[in-house]
Amino acid sequence: MRCRCLRSGSATGAAGAEARERGERGERGERSRSPCQRRERQEFCQHCSKADAEHGPLSDGLLPFAVCQAVTTAVWTAARKQAESAHRDVALRFPLSLGSEASQTQPDELCVEAAGASLEAAEEVVSLALSTLTTALKESGWEAERLGAAVCAALRRSRPRPIGGSACPAEDVLVARVRTMSLCAVAYWRQVSQDLGKAAASLARYLEQHRRLYWRRPPYRGVNLGGWLLLEPGPSHELFQLHGTNANRCEWSLLRTMRERLGAEKTTEVLHAHRSTFLTEEDFRQIRARGFNAVRIPFGYWVVCGASGGDPYVGPGLEFLDRALTWCRQLGLQALLDLHGAPGGESAEAPCGRESSKWRWQLWRFDESLEALRILAQRYKGHPAVTGISVCNEPSEKVPAEVLCKFYDQAVRAIRTAGMPPEEVSIVLPIYRTERLDEIWRVWSKTFDGFARHANVAFDLHLYHCFGAWWHRQGLGSHLRMAKRDRKILRRVPAVVGEWSLALPQKAVAQADHEDQAYKAFASAQLQAYSHASHGWFFWNWCDSPEHHPGWDARTCLKRQWLELE
Structure with missing residues (x-):
C-alpha cells in the first residue's frame, strides 16, 4: 500500500457519502419534468451525441485554435452580458455548493434547458457564435480549403439549420457543437447565481464541446509510473529495503540515511542505477500491449532542475524523462508529465518527496515550482508524446484556496x-479529494474566471476506497454504489482521475463468492464511472511491492484478469 495510507483519511467517508446522496434526489427531480420537456431535450441531445459518435472530430479536419478562441470569447461575453441584463441591478453571485438538490441534471440535457428562461435570447448567442466562426475562418484563410462548400454555406446562414434537415456530416457536427456551446454558455450565466451545481454542469458541457473542435487525442486510459523518478516505499520497495530503516518513509529521509551510510558519491550511483533499470522499454511495450494509451510520469522538482533549499535529493535527471518520452513516441503512448514533488513540498505527506510534521504551506516555494514548469515546457514543447502537464500533486488542504x-x-x-498551446497540451490542476472540489471550483471560476481564460485545463481527482476507517466498514455493494456516484461529480467539471486502484478492503472482498x-x-x-472524466484516467500503479495489496499493482490486476481494458 502506498505510504500515504496512514493519512487521516480521504474523508470521503460519512460526509462524502452524505454529499453524494444528494445525487439520488436530483434524479428523482428529473422524473418530475413534463414528458414534453424531456422529449425536447432528448431529441436535440440525441442529435448531438449521434453526430459525435458517428463522425468524432470534423470529417474535414479540426478547426484552428485561434478560430475556436474567437468564437468562445464572443459567446462567453455575450452570454454574460445577457445574464447581467436579465438580473439588472442584482449582482451575479456564486452559491456555496456544487451539490444542491436541483443540480444533478444530466450534462447532455443542458443544451435545450440552457435557453429555458429566454429561447429568443439564447438563439441570439447561437447566431453570434456562427457569425463569429464564419468571420474568423475567412480571416484565417482556412474556410474554403478545409471545410468544404456545404459547411461554409451553413455558417453563412444567420440561424442554424433546424434539427432533422438534410446536411453533410461535417456540417452536422460543427453546427451542433457550436450551438451546444452557445446554449450552455447562456445556461451557465443564468444558473450561476441560483444553482452552482447546474452551472458547473453547463460549464463542463460548454468546455467539452469547445475542446472537441480542436483536440485530436482520445481521453487518457493510462497507468502511473510511480516509484521511478520519485521514490515511495511501495513501488520503490527494493531501495527502501536495501538501504533504509523502518523510519524511512519518504525519499528525503531515505537519502539522508543513504548519505550517512554510503556517502554522497555512492548514493548518487545507487540512484542512477535505480533510474536506469526500474523501467525499461519492455515495460512501455507491455503497457501499450495491455490496452493502455497513456502514462502519467511522477517526478520531483529535483529531476528537472536539481535539488535546492538544502534538500538531499539527487538531480537533475531529465535524460531519463527524455528516454521514456522517446519510447512513448515510438509506441504511440501519450505522456502526462506530473510534477509530483514541488520545491518545499505541496503537503506534509510522503508522495511529495518528504513527510514532515513541521511542514506548513508557506514552505512551498511557488516561484521555483513555476520555474521548473517553464523548463519542462521549453524542453518538451512540440514533443508528439507530451499531451499533458500536471502542475503539482495532491496539494494540502491547508493551502488556502485563493493561494x-x-x-x-x-x-x-x-x-x-x-x-x-492548448491544442497540443492539456494542463492538469490537482484538487485531489472531492471534498474540496466545491471550494476550489468556486474560487477558480469566480475570482479567476479560470476555465474561460485558460483553454484545455482539467481538475485532477484521486478516487481511492481504502484510506480511513469509514471505507473499511463498507460492504462490497456500498463500494460499487460509491464508484457509480463518482460519475455525477465527473460530469460537472473538466477532469482527469489521476489516481485510482483496486485496493479494496477485506470486508468487501469477503462478501463475494x-x-x-469482487x-x-x-x-x-x-471504469464505467471514470469514463465520464473528460480527460480520462490513470491507474495507480504499474508496479508495487509484492508485500502490499495486489490491487495497487496493474501487472498483477491484469494477470489475474481483475482489470480488463476493452
Missing part, C-alpha cells in the same frame, strides 16, 4: 508562454 488558484493561474500562463468476482466488479464499476 492555490493564484498559483494555478500563474502555472498555466507560464506553460503556455513557454510554448505549449470469490475474490476474483475485484472484477470493483474494477468494472470504476
Whole structure:
C-alpha cells in the first residue's frame, strides 16, 4: 500500500457519502419534468451525441485554435452580458455548493434547458457564435480549403439549420457543437447565481464541446509510473529495503540515511542505477500491449532542475524523462508529465518527496515550482508524446484556496508562454479529494474566471476506497454504489482521475463468492464511472511491492484478469 495510507483519511467517508446522496434526489427531480420537456431535450441531445459518435472530430479536419478562441470569447461575453441584463441591478453571485438538490441534471440535457428562461435570447448567442466562426475562418484563410462548400454555406446562414434537415456530416457536427456551446454558455450565466451545481454542469458541457473542435487525442486510459523518478516505499520497495530503516518513509529521509551510510558519491550511483533499470522499454511495450494509451510520469522538482533549499535529493535527471518520452513516441503512448514533488513540498505527506510534521504551506516555494514548469515546457514543447502537464500533486488542504488558484493561474500562463498551446497540451490542476472540489471550483471560476481564460485545463481527482476507517466498514455493494456516484461529480467539471486502484478492503472482498468476482466488479464499476472524466484516467500503479495489496499493482490486476481494458 502506498505510504500515504496512514493519512487521516480521504474523508470521503460519512460526509462524502452524505454529499453524494444528494445525487439520488436530483434524479428523482428529473422524473418530475413534463414528458414534453424531456422529449425536447432528448431529441436535440440525441442529435448531438449521434453526430459525435458517428463522425468524432470534423470529417474535414479540426478547426484552428485561434478560430475556436474567437468564437468562445464572443459567446462567453455575450452570454454574460445577457445574464447581467436579465438580473439588472442584482449582482451575479456564486452559491456555496456544487451539490444542491436541483443540480444533478444530466450534462447532455443542458443544451435545450440552457435557453429555458429566454429561447429568443439564447438563439441570439447561437447566431453570434456562427457569425463569429464564419468571420474568423475567412480571416484565417482556412474556410474554403478545409471545410468544404456545404459547411461554409451553413455558417453563412444567420440561424442554424433546424434539427432533422438534410446536411453533410461535417456540417452536422460543427453546427451542433457550436450551438451546444452557445446554449450552455447562456445556461451557465443564468444558473450561476441560483444553482452552482447546474452551472458547473453547463460549464463542463460548454468546455467539452469547445475542446472537441480542436483536440485530436482520445481521453487518457493510462497507468502511473510511480516509484521511478520519485521514490515511495511501495513501488520503490527494493531501495527502501536495501538501504533504509523502518523510519524511512519518504525519499528525503531515505537519502539522508543513504548519505550517512554510503556517502554522497555512492548514493548518487545507487540512484542512477535505480533510474536506469526500474523501467525499461519492455515495460512501455507491455503497457501499450495491455490496452493502455497513456502514462502519467511522477517526478520531483529535483529531476528537472536539481535539488535546492538544502534538500538531499539527487538531480537533475531529465535524460531519463527524455528516454521514456522517446519510447512513448515510438509506441504511440501519450505522456502526462506530473510534477509530483514541488520545491518545499505541496503537503506534509510522503508522495511529495518528504513527510514532515513541521511542514506548513508557506514552505512551498511557488516561484521555483513555476520555474521548473517553464523548463519542462521549453524542453518538451512540440514533443508528439507530451499531451499533458500536471502542475503539482495532491496539494494540502491547508493551502488556502485563493493561494492555490493564484498559483494555478500563474502555472498555466507560464506553460503556455513557454510554448505549449492548448491544442497540443492539456494542463492538469490537482484538487485531489472531492471534498474540496466545491471550494476550489468556486474560487477558480469566480475570482479567476479560470476555465474561460485558460483553454484545455482539467481538475485532477484521486478516487481511492481504502484510506480511513469509514471505507473499511463498507460492504462490497456500498463500494460499487460509491464508484457509480463518482460519475455525477465527473460530469460537472473538466477532469482527469489521476489516481485510482483496486485496493479494496477485506470486508468487501469477503462478501463475494470469490475474490476474483469482487475485484472484477470493483474494477468494472470504476471504469464505467471514470469514463465520464473528460480527460480520462490513470491507474495507480504499474508496479508495487509484492508485500502490499495486489490491487495497487496493474501487472498483477491484469494477470489475474481483475482489470480488463476493452
